[in-house]
Amino acid sequence: MIPIQKNCKQLAKFYLGATGAAWELKCVSTVSSLFQPICLPPKDATLKKDEPTSKSQKLFSELGIVRQSSPGLFTLTPLGVRSLEKLVKIVDEELKNVGCQKLQLPILTAGNLWKKTGRWESTGLELLTVKDRHGRDYVLSPTHEEAITDLVAYLPQLTHKQLPLKLYQITSKFRDEIKPRFGLLRSREFTMKDLYTFDKTVETAQQTYELVCKAYDTIFQRLNTPFVKVAGSTGNIGGLSSHEYHFPSSIGEDDLRLCPFCHFGTNAELSPLDACTKCGSANMKATKGIEVAHTFLLGTKYSQVLNAFFSSDDGTRSVCQMGCYGIGISRILAASVEVLATDSEIRWPKLIAPYSVCVVAPKGGSKEESAIALAHFVASQIDQMKPFTQDVILDDRSTTTIGKKLIEAKRMGYPFIVVVGRKSMEQVPLVELYDLTKNTQNLFTVAQLFDYLKMSES
Amino acid sequence: MIPIQKNCKQLAKFYLGATGAAWELKCVSTVSSLFQPICLPPKDATLKKDEPTSKSQKLFSELGIVRQSSPGLFTLTPLGVRSLEKLVKIVDEELKNVGCQKLQLPILTAGNLWKKTGRWESTGLELLTVKDRHGRDYVLSPTHEEAITDLVAYLPQLTHKQLPLKLYQITSKFRDEIKPRFGLLRSREFTMKDLYTFDKTVETAQQTYELVCKAYDTIFQRLNTPFVKVAGSTGNIGGLSSHEYHFPSSIGEDDLRLCPFCHFGTNAELSPLDACTKCGSANMKATKGIEVAHTFLLGTKYSQVLNAFFSSDDGTRSVCQMGCYGIGISRILAASVEVLATDSEIRWPKLIAPYSVCVVAPKGGSKEESAIALAHFVASQIDQMKPFTQDVILDDRSTTTIGKKLIEAKRMGYPFIVVVGRKSMEQVPLVELYDLTKNTQNLFTVAQLFDYLKMSES
Incomplete structure (x- = not known):
């Protein structure tokens, strides 16, 4: 065995010169200690032989990113x-x-709030409810319009100066799907971001709506995954109008109509016809989409019933104009992979890959064994580098070959894969960088590697 | 009105010299836009007139940090x-x-897992359960021994090399308390950290247990709140032995016995006698404690029933030795305040105060009005300073006096309160710093203020 710690100190001196003095081998995440319950074949009790599955479900299960515990209920490993925490950030x-x-x-x-708004009845069998020991009804909330409106209704002296109010949370939601499927795409328990806004007038509510939509646009642009925004149906949530954000995908459960001329789009539920309701063009394009977010201009549906009022300048009390806005957090993990991955290899939106960099070390006992220390050093260095802080995983498994590790790292879709192999044994050690975001492959010196990574914003 | 933006640019030049060129008035959190549903009298439906309440419940409710939505169910504002997110970090x-x-x-x-371990029956009425549309039983989990053991049991080829496994989560838990009370101290839905460990042997499980306890010690030391660790009863969780972490407090629901000689402690459930079972001293001191964490050396209670096995070097299969470890995350918020606060003013563990610094600006139209820009500038500067990044709140309310704002800031227990008032109108502007962590009050120039804050690690 190589005394890694000592070897690394020499490497540090070599690569970092005088500054290497302060250098330490920091703890990097390693594949050997990672809890990654790889699953072949998947323990998917609900998945019958001929039942359709999705790319993300298959890859997430096979690669130990998600694991089904009961039908429609999933553990995130x-x-x-x-990934989830990166998206939340x-x-x-x-x-x-x-x-x-x-x-x-x-x-x-509280069930009585849902009874007041009529949704206790109207939601139907999808609503999971529970009785406490005193026989009182509660809802395992699939959404929180009732709860937040009740909270705001009890604000002492809510005035127009405090509006607009924009309150959100990121928590678990529940929906008793008759047919949970496609893994995180249609599960019974899921992580959702839900935002609720309270405004003075229809006009300011509209402005707030546009502001939030702009934030949504930015979020999806940062994820760098193709998306469309279409007019949607307000359904059981209700309200004046709504928009849906979709990732276009053949596995999507919504039929969309997109106008290639004015770029207007709608959910086919709303306008099943071929003509664009905005510009009149006759050739709306049909596509399927995975809904990843939904915005609603609610009006006073909830605030009226639950008494969410504010006082104006002159002391008169008016009912709040509301909006509500959801983002399917756990669904986006799966939906983005659905769109970006190949059948056998995950591709993540770069910002939400579980780790940004994977460093592949040689197998123990191989010809390249002495380069193991270099791999540790390189991983530790990148892990302390600004855009990659604590975002590096080292594949240090001693009984697996470099080739097999590289294949697995590509399947996992780590955006940057650094292979410390045969070429690192040369006079001037070289390492290979696979940049999956650009689909390129380069031989670099260690200094060049660090420069390249520093240049690519994470 | 003062043109704050322009005024601030001049201030920046004045205080920051040449470096001020790059300076910008960044967005700081403000009290005027904060959603803080202050509650007087509390909307505490369960709280009858003569019912005992707790300091933290009263202060959290009055200051808009927590709000009861139903008996034993609370919204965190x-x-x-x-605070919660700081503690989680x-x-x-x-x-x-x-x-x-x-x-x-x-x-x-899944209810069937709880039936296998016998806890479906033994937990009693505290267990909240739900039936799905197919009539299948589920538990709203109060803890996850069954779920995690089932997950590990399905690991293909778990080997001794992968042990110990230490897996945790921070999520909502449920317990249908017969008498929810004291706000977050005994609620029906709460945020808990639960960790589960899997080991090869009783000996390695004991080592893991000690390692985790050391991490717990560090967590409580960082919180800098007095705590004791005592031998506990294993109760419904079961196992070989357990320890409880308590914040000593008269409101605590556990009776503890602490030995003043050897510092051994136990829950009085375990040893109600006055003599120390460790050193034999006759004078165990009785105290009350709020349980904030509990560690269990579980043995094989769950792994045996649910088949969590691993294979040894020689291929034989053995049952995993388990440990489980809880920390009451939402409870710690209340418990630490319970211990540190006065009857009328919150005191937080410094690291988990909602904001570390509150900057108090003068009232609009007051003699000090022209110092409003200085307050904005100071808040913005501190908010970009390393230990306080995005951790500053500016009390910018235009119709409230400095005096009233200072009283409120002290009630909220912000560790550092900067008052930009009368003294900031002098030739060399001075500001007041109230350091609640040291209980001191100083007049500083702006430069001195920045230096002082930089020196105090957050």
Whole structure:
């Protein structure tokens, strides 16, 4: 065995010169210690032989990112949680940029609130409910219009100066799907971001609506995954108008109509015809989409029934104009992979890959064994580099070959894969960089590698 | 009105010299836009007139940090969520330091797993259960031993090399308390950190247990709130032995016995006698404690029933030795305030105050009005300073006096309060700093203020 720690200190001196003095071999995540319950064949109790599956479901299950525990109920493994937390951070940032504030409502909402709005009845069998020991009804909330409106209704002296209010949370939601399928795309328990806004007038509510939509656009642009925004049906949520964000995909359960001329789009539920209702063009293009977000201009549907009022300048009380806005957080993990992956290899939106960089070390006992220390050093260095802080995983498994590790790293879709192999044994050690975001492959010196990675914003 | 933006640019030049060129007035959180549903009297439906309440419940409710939505169910407002997220970050850091990996199990656990372990029956009325549309039973999990053990049981070829496994999550838990009370201290839905470990032997499980306890010690030391660790009863969780972490407090529901000689402690359930079972001293001191964490050396109670096995070097299969470890995340918010606050003013563990710094600006139309720009500038500067990044709130309310704002900031217990008032109108402007962590009050120039804050690690 190689004394990695000591070897690394020499390498540090070599590559970092005088600055290497302060260098330490920091703890990097390693594949050997990763809890990655790889699943072949999947333990998918609900999945009958001929039942359709989806790319993301298959790849997530096979690669140990998600694991089904019961029909429609999924565990996110450490890899899945990393992706989820990265996505949450992006959503937090963009919503805070437009003045939204994060809170946390209970998952259980009093049944009587749902009875007041009529949704206890209208939601049907999808609604999971529970009785407490005193026989009181609660809803395992699929959404929180009732809960948030009740909260705002009890605000002492809510005035027009405090509006608009923009309150959101990121929590678990429940829907008792008759047919849960496609893994995280249609599950019974899922992570959702739900935002609720309260405004003075229809006009300011419309402005708030546009502001939030702009934040949504930014979120999806940052994810760099093709998306369309279409007019949607308001359904059981209700309200004046709504828009849906979709990732176009053949596996999508919504039929969309997109106008190639004016770029207007609608859900086919709304306008099943071929002509564009906006520009009149006769050739709306049909496509399928996975809904990843939905915005509703609600009006006063909930605020009226639950008494969410504010007082104006002159003291008169008026009912709040509301909006509500969802983003399917866990669904986006699967939907983006659905769109970007090949049948056998995951491709993530770069910003939400579980790790940004995977460093592949040689197998123990191989000809390249002495380069193991270099791999540790390189991984540790990148892991302390600004855009990749604590975002590197080292494949240090001692009994697996470089070739097999490289294949697995590509299947996992780590955006940058660094192979420390045969070429690193040369006089001037070279490493290979696979940049999956550009689909390129380069031989670099270690210094060149660091420069290249620093240049590519994470 | 003062043109704040322009005024601030001049101030920046004045205080920051040449470097001020790059300076910008960044967006700081403000009290005027904060959603803080202050509650006087509390909308606490369950709280009868003579019912006992707790300091944290009263202060959290009055100051808009937590709001009851139904008996035992609470909304965390934006201030509460900020504290919670800070605490989560500390727990994440310390658990990752000892090799724990974060995952996310579903909140709903299949009822049949709970039936297999016998806890479907033994948990009693505290267990909230739900039937899906197909009539299948699920548990709204109060804890996840069954779920995690089932997950590990299905790992293909779990080998001794992969052990110990240390898997945790931070999610909502449910317990149908017969008498929810004291706000977040005994609620029916709460945020918990639960960690589960899997080991080869009783000995390695004991080592893992000690490692995790060390991480717990670090977490509570960082919170800098007095705590004791005592031997506990294993109760419905079961196992070989357990320890409880308590914040000593008269409101605590557990009776503890602490030995003043050897510092051994136990829950009085375990040893109600006055003599120390460790050193024999006759004078165990009685105290009350709020349980904030609990660790269990589980043995094979769950792994045996649910078949969590691993294979040894020689291929033989053995049952995993388990441990489980909880931290009451939302409970700690309340419990630490319970211990540190006065009857009328919150005091937080410094690291989990919703904001670390509150800057108090003068009232509009007051003699000090022209100092409003200085307050904006100071807040914005501190908000970009390393230990306080995005951790500053500016009390910019135009119709409230400095005096009233200062009283409120102290009630909220912001560790550092900067008052930009009368003294800031002098030739060399001075500001007041209230350091609640040291209980001191100083007059500083702006440069001195920045230096002082930089020196105090956040």
